[in-house]
Amino acid sequence: MSVADVAIVGAGVVGCAMARRFTLEGAKVVLLxxxxxxxxxxxxxxxxxxxxxxxxxxxxxxxxxxxAGYAEYLSIRESxxxxxxxxxxxxxxxxxxxxxxxxxxxAQAKTNGVDTVRRLTAAEIRAREPELSMxxxxxxxxxxxxxxxxxxxxxxxxxxxxxxxxxxxxATEVISGNFDxxxxxxxxxxxxxxxxxxxxxxxxxxxxxxxxxxxxxSFQIKPRKGQFVVFDKAAAKLLKTIIxxxxxxxxxxxxxxxxxxxxxxxxxxAEEQDDRERATVxxxxxxxxxxxxxxxxxxxxxxxxxxxxxxxxxxxxEKAYRIAVHANRNWITVGGIRSTGLTASLGIAQHxxxxxxxxxxxxxxxxxxxxxRVPNLAENRPRDWQSAGYGxxxxxxxxxxxxxxxxxxxxPLPAGDFGGLRRRTRCGMGxxxxxxxxxxxxxxxxxxxxSPLAVGDAA
Amino acid sequence: xxxxFDVRSADVLIIGAGPAGLSAATxxxxxxxxxxMVVERExxxxxxxxxxxxxxxxxxxxGLVLTGPAYARRLVDRAVKAGVELQLKCSVVSIDYADxxxxxxxxxxxxxxIVAKRVIVATGVRERPRSARLISGERPLGIxxxxxxxxxxxxxxxxxxxxxxxxxxxxxxxxxxxxxxxIGAKPVAMIESRDRPTVRRVSMALPRLxxxxxxxxxxxxxxxxxxxxxxxxLRLPDGSLEDVACDGVVFTGSFRPESALARxxxxxxxxxxxxxxxxxxxxxxxPRIFAAGNVLHPVETAGWSWREGRRVGAFVAxxxxxxxxxxxxxxxxxxxxxxxxxxxxxxxxxxxxxxxxQLRAACEVSGVxxxxxxxxxxxxxxxxxxxxxxxLAPLAAFSEADADVIIGVDDRPSTTIRSxxxxx
Numbered sequence: 001m002s003v004a005d006v007a008i009v010g011a012g013v014v015g016c017a018m019a020r021r022f023t024l025e026g027a028k029v030v031l032l033x034x035x036x037x038x039x040x041x042x043x044x045x046x047x048x049x050x051x052x053x054x055x056x057x058x059x060x061x062x063x064x065x066x067x068a069g070y071a072e073y074l075s076i077r078e079s080x081x082x083x084x085x086x087x088x089x090x091x092x093x094x095x096x097x098x099x100x101x102x103x104x105x106x107a108q109a110k111t112n113g114v115d116t117v118r119r120l121t122a123a124e125i126r127a128r129e130p131e132l133s134m135x136x137x138x139x140x141x142x143x144x145x146x147x148x149x150x151x152x153x154x155x156x157x158x159x160x161x162x163x164x165x166x167x168x169x170x171a172t173e174v175i176s177g178n179f180d181x182x183x184x185x186x187x188x189x190x191x192x193x194x195x196x197x198x199x200x201x202x203x204x205x206x207x208x209x210x211x212x213x214x215x216x217x218s219f220q221i222k223p224r225k226g227q228f229v230v231f232d233k234a235a236a237k238l239l240k241t242i243i244x245x246x247x248x249x250x251x252x253x254x255x256x257x258x259x260x261x262x263x264x265x266x267x268x269x270a271e272e273q274d275d276r277e278r279a280t281v282x283x284x285x286x287x288x289x290x291x292x293x294x295x296x297x298x299x300x301x302x303x304x305x306x307x308x309x310x311x312x313x314x315x316x317x318e319k320a321y322r323i324a325v326h327a328n329r330n331w332i333t334v335g336g337i338r339s340t341g342l343t344a345s346l347g348i349a350q351h352x353x354x355x356x357x358x359x360x361x362x363x364x365x366x367x368x369x370x371x372x373r374v375p376n377l378a379e380n381r382p383r384d385w386q387s388a389g390y391g392x393x394x395x396x397x398x399x400x401x402x403x404x405x406x407x408x409x410x411x412p413l414p415a416g417d418f419g420g421l422r423r424r425t426r427c428g429m430g431x432x433x434x435x436x437x438x439x440x441x442x443x444x445x446x447x448x449x450x451s452p453l454a455v456g457d458a459a
Numbered sequence: 460x461x462x463x464f465d466v467r468s469a470d471v472l473i474i475g476a477g478p479a480g481l482s483a484a485t486x487x488x489x490x491x492x493x494x495x496m497v498v499e500r501e502x503x504x505x506x507x508x509x510x511x512x513x514x515x516x517x518x519x520x521x522g523l524v525l526t527g528p529a530y531a532r533r534l535v536d537r538a539v540k541a542g543v544e545l546q547l548k549c550s551v552v553s554i555d556y557a558d559x560x561x562x563x564x565x566x567x568x569x570x571x572x573i574v575a576k577r578v579i580v581a582t583g584v585r586e587r588p589r590s591a592r593l594i595s596g597e598r599p600l601g602i603x604x605x606x607x608x609x610x611x612x613x614x615x616x617x618x619x620x621x622x623x624x625x626x627x628x629x630x631x632x633x634x635x636x637x638x639x640x641x642i643g644a645k646p647v648a649m650i651e652s653r654d655r656p657t658v659r660r661v662s663m664a665l666p667r668l669x670x671x672x673x674x675x676x677x678x679x680x681x682x683x684x685x686x687x688x689x690x691x692x693l694r695l696p697d698g699s700l701e702d703v704a705c706d707g708v709v710f711t712g713s714f715r716p717e718s719a720l721a722r723x724x725x726x727x728x729x730x731x732x733x734x735x736x737x738x739x740x741x742x743x744x745x746p747r748i749f750a751a752g753n754v755l756h757p758v759e760t761a762g763w764s765w766r767e768g769r770r771v772g773a774f775v776a777x778x779x780x781x782x783x784x785x786x787x788x789x790x791x792x793x794x795x796x797x798x799x800x801x802x803x804x805x806x807x808x809x810x811x812x813x814x815x816x817q818l819r820a821a822c823e824v825s826g827v828x829x830x831x832x833x834x835x836x837x838x839x840x841x842x843x844x845x846x847x848x849x850x851l852a853p854l855a856a857f858s859e860a861d862a863d864v865i866i867g868v869d870d871r872p873s874t875t876i877r878s879x880x881x882x883x
Contacts, residue, residue: 305591438607
């Protein structure tokens, strides 16, 4: 059996960026994930913001990874056909206490090298965001905070890795393994895999994977649930800038932001739980988010809710990323990558590759790698329905075409489950939530998924 | 969008080929209007009845008892025979205002621009999805609205689940039961948050006949299962919780107009209906744009929408001849106590137009429906009703009003607004 250079466990935002980086650097990569598609764990539920790192801990690995990830995203996004909404963000002080905290946040931003920040008076806030509540006292404007598509980049990264030889295996859970001093032999639910080095990007199961294969874990995952509410696209005209709260010690707090798809999003909550799988939405929390959103932008009270969702972030006992190199065991753990992971993923991959190279691993980087363009889902760039020959529109709310759905179900890295199809195309994610299209999607996806939409044929 | 594939013109463009849109178009042709075009985003015309595979449809229109699909085909045949031009798989993406109305559509052949003198928005309704109801729980496969269930069964011939829980007791909830029966699915329960059914009690013979237990005062507290629904937790009237094994949940009714286009076209939207505000001639806040059918009033029957479409077709024909009263000096009709919405919401002087004001109660009401203007009761009628029931009041009763009118249920002691549903 062939031995890969690295086995990456976990196809979340970190694992996908990692697979791309290692492949481009010339390593032979195998990427294993227990789910049936990429981003099916912690990564599927985030707030889709590309952060500058203005409020990250100064001098931290997290900050350097965020800033490297931010820069790399900006440099590669056009070639992948990825969107960027240059919204900027405002950290809004709603009380005198919060107002007093702005000085510290501004100083921290400048320490972190984010020197484009500036203060806005109440009048300047209103000029910029006329729909924002009059209760806003003062704000710190962070022009570099942007909104991105939270899913398509990683499809692009994986397609690039696959195009250059990376092997990607879903429904593949790592059960056990042993290291003979040179090679890891991993027992998985899809047979044996061998690799010289293992990179643990297993997100919500990062500690368990370390415990299973190394015998112990140096951290413990404490899942932190985040619930979100998505407003109808009618809300998009009410808000331009990302509205951030003055953060607390524990969490960045509830954010109000536009999405790349033309909606407005409010969330997340921050709720500790033990369960690593069950991410429920709860009416009380959703009502709380709605109330918070309406407090910030009162006109949202008249806008319908399109969607609600909940995700689990892989928090640990500490705020910091839990990156550990087990040099004598050819094992690198990339754990505890919380909400900043979306921004930091490309930077984390750069950082981990350096650590890997420092262990004495050498490869020859690929010259002129090909960059597959991903289908655009953002509303500020041309969508598929705008060019002829799309067949028909299947999802009317999100204007998803038959051509897009067929492409997402075929070709490299086809959707592995309905969630994956939704993230690739946005089908069924609009205001009707499948009233019009769910049955047609069931028909179009027959035979495609291990968990099909329909359970049988009608007589 | 790139250069238009095609530019067309129409005297009247109707958006949506459901019962209201098709009947408006057919009637316009019969009245001699030249170029009448209907654009429909689906591949098949007919609207909701297309996938409502059981009777009764068509009694008012054809004097026959038809299934939904047969009814839809007849409506389409009639329209085509009358000379209506039907554009299928054509999605309106914007309406812009110039000397005429500029309607931009997406189509497989490329962008299509239609320059129209008048537009009728007949985009219909849909049921409120689980998300907008803020129902707690996981988000597995097997959670649908009735419309999607019907499409699985009658259009795609697929089975989405075998033992669902049905949420709601509206007319459409009964359609859910019939649709389940068609595929041999056996609903494990029908639940209703109020203490009584929304349809008339006599209709609740259907679940009894089908052996489906109906549980009042009951809500969903949790949905469990990955990747498919495995159970729901019910919150019972006494506050206790009970798990019920099932493999699907159908959220029925609680209709909302499909009014995204009306909103994006800048039409004034009514908070009560969620659809465009109209006057008694079905004119919206942009007087060259009319609206008909369920986009105006969640929710009425297909037959009602069909009849309304005819009326609106006639108003548009009159308008093209310059014979409608000007959309000026309108008074506002607004819902008062116990009333969720009124349609039309505007009345221009001079009478004419619809015969009736359409209303919906916000809750169970019993008493007197009173219309007040300038502090004076200008109309009273006895009223006993509940949510989602048709309530009509003759519009002629308001023709003398020269100031805004509030229509509510009188709160004298003789009037009771019963508990069992929140009433505002």
